[in-house]
Amino acid sequence: MPDDDASGESREAFARDLRRACSESGFFYLKPPKSLFGEEENEAIFEAAKSFFALSMEEKMKMDYANSPQFRGYVSLGLENTRGKIDAREQVEFGVHSAPKRRKDMTHFYERLIGENQYPSNEFEETMEKFIDRMDAISRQLTRYLALSLELEETYFDYMFAEQPNMQMKICKYPIAIDGGESSFGVGPHTDTSFVSILLQDDVGGLQVEIEKDAWIDATPIEGYFVVNIGEMLQIMTGGYYKATPHRVLSPTSKSIDENKARLSIPYFWNPRLDFVAKVDGEITKKGFSTAIEERSETSNENRIINAYGENAFKSLARSHPKVFAKHHPDLLMRSDGTIEKKKS
Ligand SMILES: O=C(O)CCC(=O)C(=O)O
Ligand SMILES: [Fe+2]
Numbered sequence: 001m002p003d004d005d006a007s008g009e010s011r012e013a014f015a016r017d018l019r020r021a022c023s024e025s026g027f028f029y030l031k032p033p034k035s036l037f038g039e040e041e042n043e044a045i046f047e048a049a050k051s052f053f054a055l056s057m058e059e060k061m062k063m064d065y066a067n068s069p070q071f072r073g074y075v076s077l078g079l080e081n082t083r084g085k086i087d088a089r090e091q092v093e094f095g096v097h098s099a100p101k102r103r104k105d106m107t108h109f110y111e112r113l114i115g116e117n118q119y120p121s122n123e124f125e126e127t128m129e130k131f132i133d134r135m136d137a138i139s140r141q142l143t144r145y146l147a148l149s150l151e152l153e154e155t156y157f158d159y160m161f162a163e164q165p166n167m168q169m170k171i172c173k174y175p176i177a178i179d180g181g182e183s184s185f186g187v188g189p190h191t192d193t194s195f196v197s198i199l200l201q202d203d204v205g206g207l208q209v210e211i212e213k214d215a216w217i218d219a220t221p222i223e224g225y226f227v228v229n230i231g232e233m234l235q236i237m238t239g240g241y242y243k244a245t246p247h248r249v250l251s252p253t254s255k256s257i258d259e260n261k262a263r264l265s266i267p268y269f270w271n272p273r274l275d276f277v278a279k280v281d282g283e284i285t286k287k288g289f290s291t292a293i294e295e296r297s298e299t300s301n302e303n304r305i306i307n308a309y310g311e312n313a314f315k316s317l318a319r320s321h322p323k324v325f326a327k328h329h330p331d332l333l334m335r336s337d338g339t340i341e342k343k344k345s
Helices: 008-024 039-053 057-061 109-113 122-149 232-237 309-320 322-328
Strands: 027-030 073-075 090-095 168-174 185-190 196-201 207-212 215-218 226-230 247-250 263-270 332-334 340-342
Touching (some): 008 122, 039 122, 039 263, 122 263, 168 185
Antiparallel strands (some): 168 263, 185 247, 196 226, 196 263, 207 215, 207 247, 332 340
């Protein structure tokens, strides 16, 4: 990704490359400018990730996910699912760190996602907040290039994020599978609810992309590069021209890596404001970019994408963590298509 002071020519070339990648596969490798993210930042975040997972179970459980109505904190192995199947990973989830609202002051249930992160130490918190700042800057710059790639004003998408992007991020560890192979998912096939997702991965591999229906290819790790994929929000806005492509993670096997290793990954989800509602954007489709969503392999008929971002995000979290949903939100009911309503009392 060109720096701010890059020539007009290299900015345009990058925007063209982006359009091709986003419309063809919905996945690409991204190298941010060194001023935003270099080796030092990369090392710091992986060191933090490793030191977190090395903590004792007792320490990790002090930030138990089950204690968080906002779906944040530590998820131990085997507690999460994708489409009803257990995911073989442990992870910590973070979001925008701010005071929760009182329920009686809320107008929408998705405001329950506003709240505090759980951190094991001040030092860890500092590292994460620094990383989040860098990722915020990378995301905002990428968002401008995404606008340029669609021949829009570069600030075209800025209003979606403004002061309150509902970013989410995780650090994930995928252990070696007992049985391994195709049957063992670190995380099952899914699309992301984001605008775009920007992922750092170590050198173990395992991430796969559904390039065509039932055809999966490896997103092989390349040092110094992020893997970026389009999320459901941008897919909706472009009428499916930019694709939220299904992806999954196969568990490492003892054949692929040495016994003491595991895959580490750090996905950052660049999301709009909670109250953002996505719709097909006429400015985009009138340029003839649109592809009817039905024309391409449908992501999944089990996953109904909800245009209201906050509801879509809540659905995805609640569905992956039904026990946490039941514990903290017993007054809400999730219908089988993922839409949520208040229970009648
Ligand atoms: O860990 C990875 O490589 C991918 C994770 C992912 O797709 C997700 O958490 O949405
Ligand atoms: Fe994902």
